[in-house]
Amino acid sequence: MAKVQPRTLSGFMELLPAPQQQMERIMSILRETYSLYGFTPLDTPVIEASDVLLAKAGGETEKQIYRFTKGDSDLSLRFDLTVPLAKYVALHYADLSFPFRRYQIGKVYRGERAQRGRFREFYQADIDIIGDGKLDIANEAEIPSIIYQTFTRLGLRRFQIRVNNRKILNGFYGMLGLSEQSGDVMRTVDKLDKIGPEKVRSLLMDEVGVSAEKAEEILRFISITGDNAAVLSALESYRGRHPLFDEGLDELSTVVKYLSAFGVPESHFAVDLTIARGLDYYTGTVYETTMTDHPEIGSICSGGRYDNLAAYYTDKQLPGVGISIGLTRLFYVLNEQGLLNDQLNTAPADVLILPMTEDLTPAISLATSLRAAGIRTQLYAEQKKFKAKMNYADKLGVPYVIFLGEDEIREGMVACKDMVTGEQTKAPFAETLQRMQAGLAEKNKGSVIRSDGAEN
Amino acid sequence: MAKVQPRTLSGFMELLPAPQQQMERIMSILRETYSLYGFTPLDTPVIEASDVLLAKAGGETEKQIYRFTKGDSDLSLRFDLTVPLAKYVALHYADLSFPFRRYQIGKVYRGERAQRGRFREFYQADIDIIGDGKLDIANEAEIPSIIYQTFTRLGLRRFQIRVNNRKILNGFYGMLGLSEQSGDVMRTVDKLDKIGPEKVRSLLMDEVGVSAEKAEEILRFISITGDNAAVLSALESYRGRHPLFDEGLDELSTVVKYLSAFGVPESHFAVDLTIARGLDYYTGTVYETTMTDHPEIGSICSGGRYDNLAAYYTDKQLPGVGISIGLTRLFYVLNEQGLLNDQLNTAPADVLILPMTEDLTPAISLATSLRAAGIRTQLYAEQKKFKAKMNYADKLGVPYVIFLGEDEIREGMVACKDMVTGEQTKAPFAETLQRMQAGLAEKNKGSVIRSDGAEN
Numbered sequence: 072m073a074k075v076q077p078r079t080l081s082g083f084m085e086l087l088p089a090p091q092q093q094m095e096r097i098m099s100i101l102r103e104t105y106s107l108y109g110f111t112p113l114d115t116p117v118i119e120a121s122d123v124l125l126a127k128a129g130g131e132t133e134k135q136i137y138r139f140t141k142g143d144s145d146l147s148l149r150f151d152l153t154v155p156l157a158k159y160v161a162l163h164y165a166d167l168s169f170p171f172r173r174y175q176i177g178k179v180y181r182g183e184r185a186q187r188g189r190f191r192e193f194y195q196a197d198i199d200i201i202g203d204g205k206l207d208i209a210n211e212a213e214i215p216s217i218i219y220q221t222f223t224r225l226g227l228r229r230f231q232i233r234v235n236n237r238k239i240l241n242g243f244y245g246m247l248g249l250s251e252q253s254g255d256v257m258r259t260v261d262k263l264d265k266i267g268p269e270k271v272r273s274l275l276m277d278e279v280g281v282s283a284e285k286a287e288e289i290l291r292f293i294s295i296t297g298d299n300a301a302v303l304s305a306l307e308s309y310r311g312r313h314p315l316f317d318e319g320l321d322e323l324s325t326v327v328k329y330l331s332a333f334g335v336p337e338s339h340f341a342v343d344l345t346i347a348r349g350l351d352y353y354t355g356t357v358y359e360t361t362m363t364d365h366p367e368i369g370s371i372c373s374g375g376r377y378d379n380l381a382a383y384y385t386d387k388q389l390p391g392v393g394i395s396i397g398l399t400r401l402f403y404v405l406n407e408q409g410l411l412n413d414q415l416n417t418a419p420a421d422v423l424i425l426p427m428t429e430d431l432t433p434a435i436s437l438a439t440s441l442r443a444a445g446i447r448t449q450l451y452a453e454q455k456k457f458k459a460k461m462n463y464a465d466k467l468g469v470p471y472v473i474f475l476g477e478d479e480i481r482e483g484m485v486a487c488k489d490m491v492t493g494e495q496t497k498a499p500f501a502e503t504l505q506r507m508q509a510g511l512a513e514k515n516k517g518s519v520i521r522s523d524g525a526e527n
Numbered sequence: 528m529a530k531v532q533p534r535t536l537s538g539f540m541e542l543l544p545a546p547q548q549q550m551e552r553i554m555s556i557l558r559e560t561y562s563l564y565g566f567t568p569l570d571t572p573v574i575e576a577s578d579v580l581l582a583k584a585g586g587e588t589e590k591q592i593y594r595f596t597k598g599d600s601d602l603s604l605r606f607d608l609t610v611p612l613a614k615y616v617a618l619h620y621a622d623l624s625f626p627f628r629r630y631q632i633g634k635v636y637r638g639e640r641a642q643r644g645r646f647r648e649f650y651q652a653d654i655d656i657i658g659d660g661k662l663d664i665a666n667e668a669e670i671p672s673i674i675y676q677t678f679t680r681l682g683l684r685r686f687q688i689r690v691n692n693r694k695i696l697n698g699f700y701g702m703l704g705l706s707e708q709s710g711d712v713m714r715t716v717d718k719l720d721k722i723g724p725e726k727v728r729s730l731l732m733d734e735v736g737v738s739a740e741k742a743e744e745i746l747r748f749i750s751i752t753g754d755n756a757a758v759l760s761a762l763e764s765y766r767g768r769h770p771l772f773d774e775g776l777d778e779l780s781t782v783v784k785y786l787s788a789f790g791v792p793e794s795h796f797a798v799d800l801t802i803a804r805g806l807d808y809y810t811g812t813v814y815e816t817t818m819t820d821h822p823e824i825g826s827i828c829s830g831g832r833y834d835n836l837a838a839y840y841t842d843k844q845l846p847g848v849g850i851s852i853g854l855t856r857l858f859y860v861l862n863e864q865g866l867l868n869d870q871l872n873t874a875p876a877d878v879l880i881l882p883m884t885e886d887l888t889p890a891i892s893l894a895t896s897l898r899a900a901g902i903r904t905q906l907y908a909e910q911k912k913f914k915a916k917m918n919y920a921d922k923l924g925v926p927y928v929i930f931l932g933e934d935e936i937r938e939g940m941v942a943c944k945d946m947v948t949g950e951q952t953k954a955p956f957a958e959t960l961q962r963m964q965a966g967l968a969e970k971n972k973g974s975v976i977r978s979d980g981a982e983n
Binding site for chain 2: 106115119139159205207210220463466
């Protein structure tokens, strides 16, 4: 038969079994953590009507959309999880209770130019809290706690949640009479990390048309650093000059005030006045999360407060706050940097049973008992040489192998080999089970992300 | 602003939060059960190159495909999880260990004519065991055990796994000299449940061209019923007349023999000679699963043994056995029939904290402690009247509400209301936590599928 060359499209992640297990572990931790904070899981279609999905889109985004017709329908694949959320909330408004807290982990599609580390199909893991008309600032204060818990549970130690407030920025530019240009100014300031303050100053003057004096003011403002108390105290000196600024400062102070009650250590949190987030969408607190030892990766979890989620679909005012993790890219980067914990048990089973008798009944009964006790068990029934069977166990990386021959069956014993230590025991079922359970508890202790040493 | 009417495409399931929680519970039980049997999770792209995906397809299937171009690429959305598995195994052959056991729960796409209960985007939940060259019959015997565990864990009691072997059928038709027409004969026999034996007889004679005598033989054969021992014994009387039949009978006997060691009660398993499964693909054991009280739903979990998974991509002989659950349709049907357990806790949180003080610090600290103890906790921070807050708690269906006012804070107490019994307690944190944990253990005991009475 003529063969078709099997291949997977470029820009589409397809993992081998062991890394897939790591990815599943990450997703399961995200689901658990988001649930702990009272977010409900949501699942919306990958395909939407183009007019619904693209109500807001335009420019770069629209070019990347996977859009096609089927019959009479003009369809598109979702390119993020925010537009589907807006549609969902507008459509099901009457059936939802607000504040509405949802998480969604799902694939989204962007036909970007293929290059290493860029994906056309990728998972986003989003949480959002949507209010009806209003939404209390406490919700914005809670987000850093969720970010902190999520990455800590994944095993990451050295990361920092960087927070700013768009009202502070917009109020500050208002003081300087630069409200009109504030978008351009923020985009320029955003380059600070990459090009340094002097380059920012000249861009502000030459390209945005800011006076030398005001450029100096801006540079002084964004160079405010230090611990949270120091930054807030420096910001207090601007109070009273612009109502929006004052409002933003109150909000930021509230967010900082509640940090420790929310369980976020100061070490993992910084007010950072250079953060604006590109989108005009955000109106209050904004968040970025960076890995201390890998700043080049950029933000691994970002988001912020917005005033109106679903303006394209409804007259209801639906303010919200949300964050998003680009999961596929995060996984790719962690893997590239060697940060995934390869000590993690990624085998498909905890134990492989090798029957040494022709009648498999005793081996099957043993497998059934082990499964009833919660042990992931594979029965190896193929007719192969012993060596081939052990090679298979090795390749899978199963923690335990059980041999069951005539002797063991007659004696009511189980011969069990720990594949890491090589130690082999022959003991009754209950004792073997207990030993495996203890061993597995130990082996499954590790986090997905390699422990990266001391706290920062 | 002009509004776009928010809508979800017809044929695409989009659930409200409570049923979505039930769906998530189902998926989580499937993942757990499949893992217990040593299957590894897999995730392949939703989009594949059309020539790869459609290597084998044709006819009805091809018409339903979502196919489109993006740039120069001819792309299609997957219509099942089997073709992507075949591609995966052929592509990653060198990196896999055989037998390769994988599960995959993912969305697939078929542009069927929209009608109630038919979905264009739906989840399939598949498991397959792929051998390299050979695959032992014990794997075929294990499948009913997985089906049994899966549905039992979901809470279903009254269901039956019906099993046949294609070799028995093909061997039997071989005995009658009907090998050429065996496909047509099986498709006709498959209608037995719907049209009855006399109609089958006339169709066999008039449309398939089978003689009256042979039609009689066929009807006698498929009317072999009774318990497993009785059916096997009746089949023994045909032994020695066709080698393929004998091989199939040996296989079926082995499957039945290992049933009880695999923990499958006789009550939930039946050899059923009328089952063939439409696909020519299957070559050995075939499976169907029916709900005893809802035969009209048809099979809720089907599959079988096949001799060559990936013939379109590779010369390797890759036999396998697998089953598939059409999850979206199953969920839809369970819901329609009122079989989903609405006593299940589907609230986004286990407890809602209502702070009664302006400073939220004590309430936030309490939320942090509860989350650290694994309690899904939502803090209600909005400025609303007490009644509105309680309405919110009611609508969400949270099992517990905690009130935290000045008194409680001063006394180091927590006021907690059980929203089902209405009972309200005031006790220290540790005591309240313990009470909630015990209560939640009880409330979360229920299965997803409503308990349907006595064992069948």
